[in-house]
Structure formats: C-alpha cells, structure tokens
Amino acid sequence: xxxxxxxxxxxxxxxxxxxxxxxxxxxxxxxxxxxxxxxxxxxxxxxxxxxxxxxxxxxxxxxxxxxxxxxxxxxxxxxxxxxxxxxxxxxxxxxxxxxxxxxxxxxxxxxxxxxxxxxxxxxxxxxxxxxxxxxxxxxxxxxxxxxxxxxxxxxxxxxxxxxxxxxxxxxxxxxxxxxxxxxxxxxxxxxxxxxxxxxxxxxxxxxxxxxxxxxxxxxxxxxxxxxxxxxxxxxxxxxxxxxxxx
Amino acid sequence: xxxxxxxxxxxxxxxxxxxxxxxxxxxxxxxxxxxxxxxxxxxxxxxxxxxxxxxxxxxxxxxxxxxxxxxxxxxxxxxxxxxxxxxxxxxxxxxxxxxxxxxxxxxxxxxxxxxxxxxxxxxxxxxxxxxxxxxxxxxxxxxxxxxxxxxxxxxxxxxxxxxxxxxxxxxxxxxxxxxxxxxxxxxxxxxxxxxxxxxxxxxxxxxxxxxxxxxxxxxxxxxxxxxxxxxxxxxxxxxxxxxxxxxxxxxxxxx
Numbered sequence: 001x002x003x004x005x006x007x008x009x010x011x012x013x014x015x016x017x018x019x020x021x022x023x024x025x026x027x028x029x030x031x032x033x034x035x036x037x038x039x040x041x042x043x044x045x046x047x048x049x050x051x052x053x054x055x056x057x058x059x060x061x062x063x064x065x066x067x068x069x070x071x072x073x074x075x076x077x078x079x080x081x082x083x084x085x086x087x088x089x090x091x092x093x094x095x096x097x098x099x100x101x102x103x104x105x106x107x108x109x110x111x112x113x114x115x116x117x118x119x120x121x122x123x124x125x126x127x128x129x130x131x132x133x134x135x136x137x138x139x140x141x142x143x144x145x146x147x148x149x150x151x152x153x154x155x156x157x158x159x160x161x162x163x164x165x166x167x168x169x170x171x172x173x174x175x176x177x178x179x180x181x182x183x184x185x186x187x188x189x190x191x192x193x194x195x196x197x198x199x200x201x202x203x204x205x206x207x208x209x210x211x212x213x214x215x216x217x218x219x220x221x222x223x224x225x226x227x228x229x230x231x232x233x234x235x236x237x238x239x240x241x242x243x244x245x246x
Numbered sequence: 247x248x249x250x251x252x253x254x255x256x257x258x259x260x261x262x263x264x265x266x267x268x269x270x271x272x273x274x275x276x277x278x279x280x281x282x283x284x285x286x287x288x289x290x291x292x293x294x295x296x297x298x299x300x301x302x303x304x305x306x307x308x309x310x311x312x313x314x315x316x317x318x319x320x321x322x323x324x325x326x327x328x329x330x331x332x333x334x335x336x337x338x339x340x341x342x343x344x345x346x347x348x349x350x351x352x353x354x355x356x357x358x359x360x361x362x363x364x365x366x367x368x369x370x371x372x373x374x375x376x377x378x379x380x381x382x383x384x385x386x387x388x389x390x391x392x393x394x395x396x397x398x399x400x401x402x403x404x405x406x407x408x409x410x411x412x413x414x415x416x417x418x419x420x421x422x423x424x425x426x427x428x429x430x431x432x433x434x435x436x437x438x439x440x441x442x443x444x445x446x447x448x449x450x451x452x453x454x455x456x457x458x459x460x461x462x463x464x465x466x467x468x469x470x471x472x473x474x475x476x477x478x479x480x481x482x483x484x485x486x487x488x489x490x491x492x493x494x495x496x497x498x499x500x501x
Contacts, residue, residue: 025350111336114334115334118334123324123326123352124321124323
C-alpha cells in the first residue's frame with residue numbers, strides 16, 4: 001500500500017510541478033543556478049570517469065581478443081558501441097543519481113526540515129513548481145553532459161590503445177567509424193532525456209515529502225539514490241527493448 | 247480582523263481542535279498560549295490555511311477563507327507575513343535577498359525600489375550592516391529580526407508568529423517582543439503569536455487565548471490574567487515561583 005501511495009504522490013507532484021508557475025524573472029534565476037549546480041558542477045567528475053572507463057573498456061576488449069584472425073580495429077568498434085549505447089547514457093546516469101540525486105534530495109529535504117518550504121507555501125507560492133521545475137529544466141541540458149562523456153570515453157579508449165600498444169591509432173579510428181548507425185545516437189539521447197526526467201523528479205520527491213530531522217535527510221538521500229538507480233535500470237531495459245529490438 | 251468560528255480539526259482518530267471561537271483585532275497583538283500538545287500549532291496552521299478545518303469557519307476581514315477561490319486565496323496569502331519558530335530564512339540567499347523575496351514574487355517593483363524597501367525594513371528591525379551576510383552567519387536574534395523584516399516587507403495585513411522567542415536569551419526575546427508589538431501598532435496589522443513564553447504574555451499580551459486539550463479554556467488581556475481565578479490558567483501561567491510572586495505583588499498593590 002505504501003508503494004502505491006508513494007507512486008500516486010509522485011505523479012501528483014509531477015502534476016503540481018506544471019501548475020501555478022513561479023514569476024518568470026525569479027524562475028529564470030533559479031534555472032541558471034540549477035544549471036550551474038547540476039550540469040556545470042558535474043562536468044569534472046563525468047569527464048574524469050568517462051576518460052578512464054573508456055580506457056578500461058578498450059584494454060579489456062583488446063586483452064580478450066586473442067584470435068589472430070580478428071582484426072585489431074574491432075577494439076575501436078567495441079569501445080564505441082559500449083560507450084555510446086550503454087556506458088555514457090546509463091552508467092553515467094547511475095553516477096549522476098549519486099552525485100546530483102543526493103544533492104537534490106538533501107537540499108530540498110533540508111528546506112523541509114528548516115520550514116523553508118512551509119514559508120514558501122504560506123506566501124502562496126507553489127513550492128513544487130518553485131523547487132522542482134528549475135531542476136527539471138536544468139537537467140534538459142543533461143544530453144550535453146552525455147555528449148561529453150561519449151567523446152571523452154572514446155578519446156580515453158584511444159589513449160589507452162596508444163599507450164598500451166593494443167592497436168594503432170589508424171586501426172582505432174577505423175574501428176570507431178566502422179558500421180556506424182546514426183540511430184544509436186538517437187537511442188542514446190532518448191534514454192538520456194528520460195533519465196534526466198527521472199534524475200530531476202525522484203530525488204526531488206524524496207526530499208519534498210520527507211519527514212523528520214537531519215538524520216532523515218541522510219536516509220532520504222540514500223533512498224532516493226536507490227530508487228533513482230532502480231528506475232533508471234528498469235527504464236533502460238524497457239527503452240532498449242522498444243527502440244532496438246524491432 | 248480575523249474571526250474564528252467554532253473550528254474543529256482532527257487527524258485520524260485524534261480530535262485536536264474541538265470547537266474554538268475567538269476574534270483577533272486589527273492593530274493588536276494577540277497571543278495564543280497553552281501547554282505543548284494543546285493544539286496551538288494546529289490552530290495557527292488552520293489560520294494560515296495550511297490545514298483545512300472539518301467544521302467551522304475562519305473569516306479574514308469578513309471573507310470566509312474556505313469559500314474563497316484560488317486567486318482570492320493566493321491574494322490573501324500575499325497579505326500574510328509569517329515568522330517561523332526557526333526563522334525559516336532561505337539559506338541560499340543573503341539577508342537582503344531574503345527580505346526582498348516577497349517583493350520579487352508579488353510586486354512589479356524595480357530592483358532599486360525593492361532594495362530601498364528592504365533597506366528600510368532592515369533598518370526598522372535595527373539591522374543596518376547585515377545586508378550581504380548569509381543567514382548562517384547571523385545570530386539567532388538577528389535571524390529572528392530578518393524573519394520579521396521579511397514578514398513585514400510587503401506591508402501585510404496579518405502577521406503570524408510561531409514561538410518567535412524560542413532559543414533566544416531573555417533580553418533579546420524582549421527586544422523581539424517589543425519589535426513585534428511596535429510594528430503591529432505602527433502598520434495597524436492583525437498579529438497572532440503562538441507562544442508559551444510567560445514573559446511575552448506579560449509584556450505584549452493585549453489579548454490572550456489560552457488553549458487546553460484543543461479547547462479554548464480562557465481568553466482575556468494581560469491585566470485580566472493576574473486577576474483570573476481560573477485554575478487551569480493559573481496552574482499554567484503561574485507554574486514558576488517568580489510569576490507567583492509577581493502575581494501576588496500585583497494583587498497586593500491592587501488591594
């Protein structure tokens with residue numbers, strides 16, 4: 001029953017997010033602030049992880065290709081496919097669920113604990129729109145982060161290839177251009193937009209409806225991370241089935 | 247003026263407010279007092295429209311809150327100032343931005359007009375050099391004064407304060423009490439304060455409503471509270487030896 005209640009409350013929160021909009025001049029500032037906090041603030045960690053995981057994917061692929069009849073350019077091909085299809089959109093989203101999700105839950109949860117949300121409501125402000133909508137809009141720039149993750153993942157793979165001596169630059173570049181299907185990029189970005197919505201709303205829900213004090217803010221952040229990850233993994237499966245299996 | 251007529255509020259099986267009626271007049275500081283669990287906070291949240299009573303009605307200057315449409319309720323909310331127990335300042339904004347916030351949300355003033363108004367009310371609460379501080383850098387007393395400044399910046403008709411003295415030393419508490427009373431008289435607003443601080447009762451209680459177990463057990467002024475022989479009130483108000491002596495002296499003086 002609790003799960004059903006929470007799912008219902010979540011969808012009501014989504015509805016409230018679009019009701020009674022906050023004055024545009026205030027909303028604009030909130031959106032810019034959230035772009036800075038959620039998107040710009042995540043670029044460093046995303047770039048670091050993407051570069052090195054791209055390298056690891058390349059090394060693992062190269063080390064597992066033992067047959068001499070398999071061409072070396074397949075290392076680049078496998079790296080590109082892994083990064084564009086799964087690593088950048090899904091793996092990075094799980095990391096963002098930890099980084100951005102816990103930030104959203106704890107900041108909104110702290111506002112709940114310290115009566116700041118009550119203060120907004122007493123003033124007649126739609127607190128859900130004020131707090132969640134700018135995060136939702138800011139995370140619509142999430143595909144930009146994922147593009148950087150894709151690019152740096154492939155560059156990281158190339159660096160690992162060169163410095164590890166697994167294949168030549170020419171082979172790697174041939175591999176990443178081999179049998180390129182543009183729809184795979186579309187598929188990756190469709191997933192990214194869906195995950196961005198999940199990243200903005202599930203942590204906000206856990207922060208907004210939390211009860212208790214500082215300890216509960218920590219618990220809500222953990223719960224938000226778990227549920228955001230679970231929903232991302234489930235939606236990843238559903239979207240892959242829908243978009244790639246036809 | 248706020249009129250409360252026979253309001254009832256329950257949560258599940260717990261009947262919290264059991265038919266409270268009273269009136270809070272314009273330009274006067276009214277206090278709602280009572281022990282913890284007496285229903286003070288629920289009563290205040292009903293007045294603020296955060297809880298909807300199951301029975302009874304609340305009238306703001308003659309208009310019944312529950313019969314207002316969304317726009318009327320929104321307009322009324324913009325005329326309400328609220329000072330929360332923990333100040334509830336927005337911790338991502340400076341003190342000046344906190345005070346300007348209601349103006350940014352509800353007026354079409356230019357930035358310089360808003361700054362002038364915020365500056366004026368900050369001076370009114372004796373905070374002249376704190377504009378660019380963050381709330382976390384301000385003391386408890388300063389935070390309360392900023393909360394009062396934010397509550398009055400948009401010239402509200404109604405001011406609500408939930409235990410404005412909690413966590414403050416007695417001297418600062420008196421400063422805050424007097425400030426609220428001065429502002430109430432100066433701007434001719436209807437002020438309702440939730441409190442269990444007896445110093446506040448004696449200092450600024452122009453009207454006192456005493457709640458016990460969700461019922462109005464007594465109401466009167468700070469002068470009347472010395473004279474009352476209502477045991478429920480005297481047990482609560484004169485629970486400390488100091489207040490017992492103050493009352494005794496007051497009664498002896500009168501005789």
